[in-house]
Amino acid sequence: MDQIGFLAPRPAVLARRREIVADLLDLMPPGCLVHEERELVPFETDAFVSYRRLPLAVALPETTAEVAAVLKYCHRYGVPVVPRGAGTSLAGGAIPQEDAVVLGLSKMSRILEVDYANRTATVQAGVTNLSISDAVSADGYFYAPDPSSQLACTIGGNIGMNSGGAHCLKYGVTTNNLLGVKLVLIDGTVVELGGKALDAGGLDLLGLVCGGEGQLGVVTEATVRLIARPEGARPVLFGFDSSEDAGACVADVIGAGIIPVAIEFMDKPAIEICEAFAQAGYPMDVEALLIVEVEGSDAEMDAMLGKIIEIAGRHGVRVVKESQSATEAALIWKGRKSAFGATGRIADYICMDGTVPLGQLSHVLRGTAEIVAKYGLRVANVFHAGDGNMHPLILFNANDPEDAARAEAAGNDILKLCVDAGGCLTGEHGVGVEKRDLMRHQYAEVDLAQQMAVRAAFDPQWLLNPSKVFPLEGRPAA
Amino acid sequence: MTAVHEPLSEEAAARLVQVASLSSARFVIRGGGTRSLFSPPEGTEALSTRALAGITAYNPAEMTMTARSGTPLAEIEAALAEKRQMLAFEPTDLKALTGAEGASTIGGVFATNASGPRRFVAGAARDSLLGVRFVNGCGEIVKAGGRVMKNVTGLDLAKVLAGSHGSLALVTEVTFRVLPVPETAATVVVSGLNDAEAAAAMATAMALPVEVSGAAHLPESVRGRFAGGALPGEGAATVLRLEGLAASVAVRQEKLAAELAAFGPVSVLDAETTKALWREIRDAAPYADGTARPLWRVSVAPTMGHQLVAALRLETGVDAFYDWQGGLLWLRMEADPEAALLRRYVKALGGGHATLVRARPEVLAATPVFEPQAEAVAALSAQVKASFDPSGVFVSRMVG
Numbered sequence: 098m099d100q101i102g103f104l105a106p107r108p109a110v111l112a113r114r115r116e117i118v119a120d121l122l123d124l125m126p127p128g129c130l131v132h133e134e135r136e137l138v139p140f141e142t143d144a145f146v147s148y149r150r151l152p153l154a155v156a157l158p159e160t161t162a163e164v165a166a167v168l169k170y171c172h173r174y175g176v177p178v179v180p181r182g183a184g185t186s187l188a189g190g191a192i193p194q195e196d197a198v199v200l201g202l203s204k205m206s207r208i209l210e211v212d213y214a215n216r217t218a219t220v221q222a223g224v225t226n227l228s229i230s231d232a233v234s235a236d237g238y239f240y241a242p243d244p245s246s247q248l249a250c251t252i253g254g255n256i257g258m259n260s261g262g263a264h265c266l267k268y269g270v271t272t273n274n275l276l277g278v279k280l281v282l283i284d285g286t287v288v289e290l291g292g293k294a295l296d297a298g299g300l301d302l303l304g305l306v307c308g309g310e311g312q313l314g315v316v317t318e319a320t321v322r323l324i325a326r327p328e329g330a331r332p333v334l335f336g337f338d339s340s341e342d343a344g345a346c347v348a349d350v351i352g353a354g355i356i357p358v359a360i361e362f363m364d365k366p367a368i369e370i371c372e373a374f375a376q377a378g379y380p381m382d383v384e385a386l387l388i389v390e391v392e393g394s395d396a397e398m399d400a401m402l403g404k405i406i407e408i409a410g411r412h413g414v415r416v417v418k419e420s421q422s423a424t425e426a427a428l429i430w431k432g433r434k435s436a437f438g439a440t441g442r443i444a445d446y447i448c449m450d451g452t453v454p455l456g457q458l459s460h461v462l463r464g465t466a467e468i469v470a471k472y473g474l475r476v477a478n479v480f481h482a483g484d485g486n487m488h489p490l491i492l493f494n495a496n497d498p499e500d501a502a503r504a505e506a507a508g509n510d511i512l513k514l515c516v517d518a519g520g521c522l523t524g525e526h527g528v529g530v531e532k533r534d535l536m537r538h539q540y541a542e543v544d545l546a547q548q549m550a551v552r553a554a555f556d557p558q559w560l561l562n563p564s565k566v567f568p569l570e571g572r573p574a575a
Numbered sequence: 576m577t578a579v580h581e582p583l584s585e586e587a588a589a590r591l592v593q594v595a596s597l598s599s600a601r602f603v604i605r606g607g608g609t610r611s612l613f614s615p616p617e618g619t620e621a622l623s624t625r626a627l628a629g630i631t632a633y634n635p636a637e638m639t640m641t642a643r644s645g646t647p648l649a650e651i652e653a654a655l656a657e658k659r660q661m662l663a664f665e666p667t668d669l670k671a672l673t674g675a676e677g678a679s680t681i682g683g684v685f686a687t688n689a690s691g692p693r694r695f696v697a698g699a700a701r702d703s704l705l706g707v708r709f710v711n712g713c714g715e716i717v718k719a720g721g722r723v724m725k726n727v728t729g730l731d732l733a734k735v736l737a738g739s740h741g742s743l744a745l746v747t748e749v750t751f752r753v754l755p756v757p758e759t760a761a762t763v764v765v766s767g768l769n770d771a772e773a774a775a776a777m778a779t780a781m782a783l784p785v786e787v788s789g790a791a792h793l794p795e796s797v798r799g800r801f802a803g804g805a806l807p808g809e810g811a812a813t814v815l816r817l818e819g820l821a822a823s824v825a826v827r828q829e830k831l832a833a834e835l836a837a838f839g840p841v842s843v844l845d846a847e848t849t850k851a852l853w854r855e856i857r858d859a860a861p862y863a864d865g866t867a868r869p870l871w872r873v874s875v876a877p878t879m880g881h882q883l884v885a886a887l888r889l890e891t892g893v894d895a896f897y898d899w900q901g902g903l904l905w906l907r908m909e910a911d912p913e914a915a916l917l918r919r920y921v922k923a924l925g926g927g928h929a930t931l932v933r934a935r936p937e938v939l940a941a942t943p944v945f946e947p948q949a950e951a952v953a954a955l956s957a958q959v960k961a962s963f964d965p966s967g968v969f970v971s972r973m974v975g
């Protein structure tokens with residue numbers, strides 16, 4: 098599959114490859130530059146594996162000063178830079194290009210400070226998402242955004258994509274939990290944005306950087322908000338006879354003013370895939386399943402669940418199954434969070450990420466099924482229903498180029514359906530290269546031009562992750 | 576008198592700005608005029624959103640509303656209240672404090688990121704803002720964001736417009752998230768703590784799994800000016816708000832009161848008193864004293880708040896109370912705003928920012944009301960400003 102174009106490599110950069118490698122070797126301690134072709138292969142793609150490009154070199158600096166030195170050098174010589182965390186982007190956000198230096202943050206993975214009195218943690222950008230919660234959980238705290246990839250993905254990547262997760266319905270996504278960053282600009286300048294004091298004085302540049310997809314600068318440190326862990330949490334399974342019923346139930350729960358911590362949705366194919374993988378105890382005789390998590394003391398959870406069960410009853414819920422133990426609760430979440438991995442074991446898939454208004458859930462689920470059927474493909478739906486963030490997983494065979502092209506076309510049609518239903522192309526995975534060429538479906542030319550102007554305010558030469566987010570044609574001259 | 580333009584439509588506003596961008600006309604954007612931190616400089620004209628008013632969409636089941644920027648805040652809050660919903664960030668109303676007249680608009684609320692007590696746990700105005708339409712400095716009508724809860728499609732321009740104090744663009748329409756009004760609320764009061772003890776008590780409360788949604792400390796000098804002087808106990812009042820389902824507030828209130836008993840005498844306020852009290856805290860009511868004595872809104876790390884006040888007290892006359900677990904200070908100076916002194920201490924205590932929200936006009940004009948930025952950040956902000964408004968049509972004190 099090779100429908101999506103990348104910028105043509107700059108011949109002047111390719112021609113200087115050896116010098117650039119030699120210079121970068123000088124800028125960092127030994128062992129921080131990868132440049133042998135064989136060793137570059139692990140960096141040629143991310144979790145959007147249909148596309149790959151070998152980078153010119155991979156820099157793995159250990160300090161902010163080294164990051165600054167590398168950027169300053171690349172800026173001076175016009176070398177594109179692709180920031181990279183763990184490379185779990187599903188949108189191709191971390192895929193390099195032939196003339197680019199990948200700037201990987203994996204060696205900067207220390208937790209610098211945990212400050213419970215102010216409820217903050219300050220970490221290096223290469224720290225994994227889960228390790229923050231792990232570091233503070235014994236003391237009764239957690240870091241809220243929890244992408245399913247949290248074991249691997251980094252806080253730098255989370256900031257790049259403004260990532261979400263199952264528990265964002267109540268606690269918000271990355272941008273709502275990020276207090277400050279240390280950011281290195283393309284010319285090597287280091288700036289601090291935000292910090293432990295809320296709502297920094299000037300323009301909210303932090304709000305731009307979060308979700309900036311590595312195009313505005315390289316984050317080397319972040320200060321994030323910690324939250325006291327609730328007394329208890331209980332996921333409950335609700336099984337329905339149809340996806341429509343489940344979708345309507347979600348809209349009614351939210352409409353009734355009830356906001357659980359999480360409302361996750363799975364259709365039958367997703368239930369089968371996840372159950373086979375995790376033996377989570379999901380009901381197998383239903384067409385659609387909601388995992389609703391409530392939290393607090395037992396009395397609080399009972400009160401909220403009572404209301405949800407009543408609403409579900411109005412939508413013909415067939416199965417209500419409460420987790421009876423911590424082990425069962427963990428299994429329920431294990432099944433959900435391994436959905437993508439488990440799907441990957443039975444087929445190749447691409448994961449869409451459109452978000453729609455809650456009232457449109459049923460309509461879009463139906464439309465998705467029709468689109469996928471039209472292309473002769475299969476789909477499994479597993480997603481964050483409470484905030485309308487859909488994840489159809491389109492199954493295909495990557496060894497069959499025609500099948501792959503059909504999957505990509507089906508995905509595009511589904512995303513257009515989401516936009517037309519009043520939603521957007523991507524709720525949490527980012528635009529990357531994957532959705533880049535659909536941006537004009539959501540935005541008018543003048544809207545995109547404004548975004549590109551802001552982007553250029555940070556990086557006038559378009560050196561940072563340049564093949565991503567904005568359609569390649571119609572860009573302003575750098 | 577400066578000229579006031581009051582375009583009747585977004586298109587008319589865009590034409591005005593486009594013409595201005597080609598001439599030397601300069602605009603100061605005005606909503607209700609209740610949150611402005613300075614009188615328009617010589618040679619500028621006012622561009623008012625007053626005629627760009629009205630709620631254009633409200634979908635309670637999806638918890639979103641869209642309104643033109645000139646819609647009065649009161650109209651929006653009334654429409655929400657009818658469906659038992661609210662703005663999670665509790666927009667402040669500083670009219671009584673500054674003596675401003677007029678009706679605050681929703682555009683002004685977002686343009687100043689005006690967020691009240693719940694902000695430190697539930698986010699600021701910027702966190703509720705989902706989408707915007709605006710006229711940039713070239714007179715182009717642009718949209719950004721959308722109306723869904725999660726959206727990472729392209730750059731998050733809504734964030735940078737929130738809190739930009741009219742420096743980037745004329746926002747014409749906002750779409751924002753709303754939340755259900757909690758079924759009930761209560762306030763746990765601990766009496767007689769000094770500022771440092773209060774900081775410890777509030778940190779303790781925030782570490783508990785009880786979801787405190789307001790944490791303020793009202794020292795003895797101000798406590799009499801809250802709740803009609805009827806706050807229980809002696810001395811300072813440290814107040815912690817709980818909200819939610821009745822059953823759960825009852826349980827959490829007991830837990831919290833039990834934990835805090837170690838700090839001092841504890842009492843509990845009912846839902847009605849809670850509502851009134853937190854409105855007063857939100858609006859810094861004790862300092863609505865009919866004077867123009869300099870008033871600062873200072874944001875620092877929560878544990879630094881009382882240290883800042885203690886340090887200032889050694890050098891100048893200052894009265895203060897604390898919100899956001901101690902991280903938000905309302906500081907009233909006796910006479911001079913003491914901007915340099917204050918900002919030096921803020922910096923020494925780990926950084927933050929001080930905004931001058933009230934002073935005599937000539938003092939306001941002579942004082943940098945916003946926290947000066949580090950050089951590289953200021954340079955970047957100027958570039959961002961230029962990307963919205965290349966010819967500098969919009970005049971604001973936030974970005975030069």
Ligand SMILES: Cc1cc2nc3c(=O)[nH]c(=O)nc-3n(C[C@H](O)[C@H](O)[C@H](O)COP(=O)(O)OP(=O)(O)OC[C@H]3O[C@@H](n4cnc5c(N)ncnc54)[C@H](O)[C@@H]3O)c2cc1C
Pocket residue numbers: 143144179180181182183184185186187190191202222243244245246249250251252253254255256257258259260261262263310311312314315316317437438525526527562
């Ligand atoms: C199985 C699976 C499940 C997933 N589940 C979720 C989910 O539930 N929710 C969700 O939101 N996402 C999910 N994702 C997507 C992905 O994990 C997230 O986008 C994640 O935040 C990427 O982090 P990363 O460290 O891998 O970043 P990368 O993939 O390496 O990079 C992501 C982007 O951020 C930029 N970037 C990385 N580091 C920095 C930095 N230090 N400074 C500046 N820019 C930087 C990159 O240039 C790139 O544009 C999932 C992915 C997989 C494979």
